[in-house]
Every structure is written in C-alpha cells, then in structure tokens.
Amino acid sequence: MRVIITPDAFSPDAELAAFSAQRNGEAGALASFVGYCRAHAGDHPVQRLELQHYPGFTEVEVRRLAEAVLARHTLLDLLVIHRVGAIEAGEAIVLVAALSDHRAAAFAAVSEMMDYLKTDAPMWKREVGIAGARWIEPTAEDHARRQEHAK
Amino acid sequence: MRVIITPDAFSPDAELAAFSAQRNGEAGALASFVGYCRAHAGDHPVQRLELQHYPGFTEVEVRRLAEAVLARHTLLDLLVIHRVGAIEAGEAIVLVAALSDHRAAAFAAVSEMMDYLKTDAPMWKREVGIAGARWIEPTAEDHARRQEHAK
Amino acid sequence: MTTLLFFGRLSDVAGCSRMACDLPQTVTTVAALRAWIAARDPILGQAIQAQGVRVAVNRSFCVSDMECTLGAEEIAFMSPLSGG
Amino acid sequence: MTTLLFFGRLSDVAGCSRMACDLPQTVTTVAALRAWIAARDPILGQAIQAQGVRVAVNRSFCVSDMECTLGAEEIAFMSPLSGG
Numbered sequence: 001m002r003v004i005i006t007p008d009a010f011s012p013d014a015e016l017a018a019f020s021a022q023r024n025g026e027a028g029a030l031a032s033f034v035g036y037c038r039a040h041a042g043d044h045p046v047q048r049l050e051l052q053h054y055p056g057f058t059e060v061e062v063r064r065l066a067e068a069v070l071a072r073h074t075l076l077d078l079l080v081i082h083r084v085g086a087i088e089a090g091e092a093i094v095l096v097a098a099l100s101d102h103r104a105a106a107f108a109a110v111s112e113m114m115d116y117l118k119t120d121a122p123m124w125k126r127e128v129g130i131a132g133a134r135w136i137e138p139t140a141e142d143h144a145r146r147q148e149h150a151k
Numbered sequence: 152m153r154v155i156i157t158p159d160a161f162s163p164d165a166e167l168a169a170f171s172a173q174r175n176g177e178a179g180a181l182a183s184f185v186g187y188c189r190a191h192a193g194d195h196p197v198q199r200l201e202l203q204h205y206p207g208f209t210e211v212e213v214r215r216l217a218e219a220v221l222a223r224h225t226l227l228d229l230l231v232i233h234r235v236g237a238i239e240a241g242e243a244i245v246l247v248a249a250l251s252d253h254r255a256a257a258f259a260a261v262s263e264m265m266d267y268l269k270t271d272a273p274m275w276k277r278e279v280g281i282a283g284a285r286w287i288e289p290t291a292e293d294h295a296r297r298q299e300h301a302k
Numbered sequence: 303m304t305t306l307l308f309f310g311r312l313s314d315v316a317g318c319s320r321m322a323c324d325l326p327q328t329v330t331t332v333a334a335l336r337a338w339i340a341a342r343d344p345i346l347g348q349a350i351q352a353q354g355v356r357v358a359v360n361r362s363f364c365v366s367d368m369e370c371t372l373g374a375e376e377i378a379f380m381s382p383l384s385g386g
Numbered sequence: 387m388t389t390l391l392f393f394g395r396l397s398d399v400a401g402c403s404r405m406a407c408d409l410p411q412t413v414t415t416v417a418a419l420r421a422w423i424a425a426r427d428p429i430l431g432q433a434i435q436a437q438g439v440r441v442a443v444n445r446s447f448c449v450s451d452m453e454c455t456l457g458a459e460e461i462a463f464m465s466p467l468s469g470g
Contacts, residue, residue, distance in 0.1 A: 012181075013168035020164065025190035025241040030163075031261075032183050033254065035470060039176035051469075052393055052403075054462060057445045062469075082469060090176040094470055103184065103386075104296070107262050110182075114254055117470035122442075124394030125468045135395045137438070137466045145255070186386060202385075203309055203319075205378060208361045213385075233385060245386055254470075268386035273358075275310030276384045286311045288354070288382045 001070055001078045003063045005053065007085035012095045019079045019097050027076045031106035032097035033114055039089040044129055046089055052124040053084040065116040073109040075100045080113060084123065112149055119146040152221055152229045154214045156204065158236040163246045170230045170248050178227045182257035183248035184265055190240040195280055197240055203275040204235040216267040224260040226251045231264060235274065263300055270297040304374055306339075310381025315349040325371070332357050333367040335377065354382035388458055390423075394465025399433040409455070416441050417451040419461065438466035 002019075012034040020030050037049045066080050076099040083093050094117060098109035117123075118138055125136040153170075163185040171181050188200045217231050227250040234244050245268065249260040268274075269289055276287040304325050308316040329338050340347020349355075357364040358378040359371055371377060388409050392400040413422050424431020433439075441448040442462045443455055455461060 013164065013171065016167070017164035020185065023187070025187075028187055028189045030185040030187070033258070034171065034181040035254065036174070036176075036179055036181070038179045038252070052397070054391065054393060054442075054445075054464075057442065057462070060445070101189070103186065103265055104292075107184070107258070107265075111258050114258075114470055119467060121469035122393070122464060122467055123469035124397075124465055135398075135465065136468050137395075138468050141255075203313070205307070205309060205358075205361075205380075208358065208378070211361070265386055270383060272385035273309070273380060273383055274385035275313075275381060286314075286381065287384050288311075289384050 001066060002080070003059070003066045004081045005059045005062060005084055006081065007083070009087075009091050010081055010083070010095070012081075012092045015079070015081060015095055016097055019077070020099070023076065023099055027099040027101065029100045029103040029106040030097065031100075031103070031110045032095065033110050034092050035094040035114075037087045037089050037091050037093055041127055041129075044131065046127050046129050048089060048128050049087045049093065050126045050128060050133070051084045051087060051093070052126070054122045058084070058122045062117070062121050065120055066113065069109050069113045069116070072112070073098070073100070073105045074102070075105060075109055078109060078113070080117075082117065082121070082123070115142070115145045115149060118142045152217060153231070154210070154217045155232045156210045156213060156235055157232065158234070160238075160242050161232055161234070161246070163232075163243045166230070166232060166246055167248055170228070171250070174227065174250055178250040178252065180251045180254040180257040181248065182251075182254065182261045183246065184261050185243055186245040186265075188238045188240050188242050188244055192278055192280075195282065197278050197280050199240060199279050200238045200244065201277045201279060201284070202233075202235045202238060202244070203277070205273045209235070209273045213268070213272050216271055217264065220260050220264045220267070223263070224249070224251070224256045225253070226256060226260055229260060229264070231268075233268065233272070233274070266293070266296045266300060269293045304371075305376045307376060307378040309378060310384070312346075312349055312355070312379050312381045315346050316343075330370060330372050331367065332359070332364055332369050332371055332377075335371050336367070350379045352381075356380045356383070388455075389460045391460065391462040393462060394468070396430075396433055396439070396463050396465050399430050400427075400463075414454060414456050415451065416443070416448055416453050416455055416461075419455050420451070434463045436465075440464045440467070 100106040230248040251257040313319040390405040397403040
C-alpha cells in the first residue's frame, strides 16, 4: 500500500502504469479513479484549486482511511495519491487505484476510498476564479454516500 | 465513444493516457477498469486465455451495450477495448474507462459496462493450461450483479 | 442453405463451429430446428437445450423458441456468454 | 502555550490559520475553549459552533465537547472536510 500526500504535480498515467506493472501476472483486476481540477465550475471559469491541509495530521488520517479500505476488501494492493496546495486547471488532484483478483473488490475499494476522501480526510478545498475564491464543502450527496459504508 | 474489439495486444496504460488527454480541462472524473489474464486460476497455472467471438455480431452487441451505458449516465466519453483470440498470461483482456463531471456517474458507468460484458457480450472464454483447456462460464454472482441493472 | 454456428462449449460438442445445412421446409421455428438437430445428433440436441444457451437468427437474439427460421442465412447456438 | 489552528472557511473568519495562546486554567474542555474564543471574538465563536465543524486535540479527532484540553499543545478547529 502506498499513500502519498504531495504538493507536487504528478502524472496519473505514469503512476497508474507503475502501480499496474508490479502485479506480476497475479492480479486480474485493476480499478482506478482520477479526479482532475476542472477549468469550469458550473458556468464560471476556475483558475486553480487550493487544497489546504493539516501537515502531520492529514497524512496520518488518509493512511488510516486507506488501511480501513484495505482491511474491508480482498486486495493485492492499494494506491492513493492526493495533491495539496495550488492545483492548476487540468491537473490531477487525486488518484486512487486498487489491484485485486476480483473486479467487485477492486471497484468497491476505489469507490469507498473516494467517498472517505470527500468527507473524512482533513483537507479543505478552495476554488479560485477571476471573481475571487470560495470554499467548497461536501454536499449532502457526499455525506449520504459516506453513510453507506460501515464505520 | 470508442468501442474496439481486437485480436491485437494493447497497452491499457497508453490507451487510458490517450483517452484522458482529450478531456481538455473539462472532465473532473475519470474512472477505469482493466481486466488482465492471470497466470494462475485458483492453484493451477494458466498459459493463456482464448476468447472466441462471433465476428460481425460481437462488435454490434458490445457497441449496443456501450450505448445503453452512455444513455443511462451523464458522461463526457466512454471507452471500451476488448481483446479476442489468444491472450497470454499477464496481458490485458479488457479496458473500460468513463469521463464525467461527477465521480458517481463515472464509477457507475464503468462498473455497469463490466457487468454487461460478463453476461451479455457474445464472447466465450477458454482457459488453457498444461492439463488442457476449459470453458469459463459466468457465475451466479455475475448474473446477480447483472440483474441489478434495469434492462 | 443455412449456416449453423456453435459457440463456446457447444462448439466442442458439435465438433465444429460452423455447419452448412439444407434445412427441410418443415423446420420453420427455432423449436423445430432444435428437434431436427436432436434427431441427427442426440448429444448436441441435449447440449443446445441446456440452461443459458441463447440463439440468434441472422445475428439477432431470439426471445422465443417460436421465432421463425424460414429463409434464415445464419443461426447461432451460443453457450452462456462470458466476456469481460 | 497552546497553538490554535483554523482550517477551511474558519481560517478566513479567524483571519489567520494559527494562533499561539496562553489559555487560562479554567479552560479545561473543548466546550470551555469554545466559550473562551466566543468571548474574545463573537464572530469566530459563532463560526466554530456551525454544523460540521470538527475539533482535534493534539491531532486526534474529538468525539465530545467534554474532552479535556488541559495541557494540549495543539487544538484544531476544522470546517467540514472536503478532500477528493
């Protein structure tokens, strides 16, 4: 399992290729998700996102969430990379990938990890546009999805 | 939307990178799944899979399934690549990827497309090992998952 | 002339994946075709009755065994599908 | 000396994300700390009462407002989390 919280831009393609390359013919299923910073939110342009985090706490909590996902599903490996700091439109914010023998476990793990990140990871997202900045807070839907997973 | 049924080996990493590159800062969410040919099934080694298909029918049916997925979810794009013929252990069998504004739609589309492929796509999978060949047929679980989607 | 196709496990049972047949005029439905096959090859006849076997006439899935096969160019018997 | 941290929207309201305080001996719980902050800055005091705000004492999430803050080095007030 690798959990990386980083201020540096990363290539989800390259990270996913490296993650999948270590499967050695064993895993049958690779599910993944990449969240990108969009150039628009609704009808207004977005210049960048700023992800505030709590150094020393964010890393520990995200790792704890990833360990919970790993414990709940039969996985061969799990990868979580999350940007913090300033993220330009078009750049990747988050990559989650799971290798498993079975597709259902791989899908469930990635989906659940994303739901956890949305509501349980100590990070705060601010959208910066021409008109100024605004904080993005989780939606009722995010919380509802989170509630579907047992604690 | 691209739907490819091919006897040629493909690189899921390269295909996914190309698919994601055309998003132009618009899509916020990329979900994907890769199914690989495993080197083992349970405790016995697998040399390769052979995927029989029905030329002229398989292509039409898989495209029809992909169109149904596209119609049911708010997607920006959908990619389906499926190998047929002889597939060596370690090679990719299938890649499904969906670009969307929202992660829930992207996840649902990929997961549903995989479920359809398992039970509704005219393809027949045979596992070839040292001891001989055996046909793989969908499990009760595959059918149960498929039943969760409306027709 | 009608081409019968067999896929998956059925291609092993049939001993081939493709068979050109001159079907008699009495074979007008999928059900009649099953009976005709069973009369000529009882083992294959039983195999195409197995649960999960699907039939396509001219590359269109059949919903009922009463579907017409008259003049069909291609009729496929398919073991349970297993892509992905 | 205790460091108070404010994250998300709360860092805007507090006007800073970090504040070093000499908390009085009477501030022994999270509830008492909220009241102490509200007395000094009513707007911030109201903001930290908002739904979804979470508190961590020494980098551990609080479950109850009755949790002890005595001798805490770091207490964080966090707007609703929004990663991913």
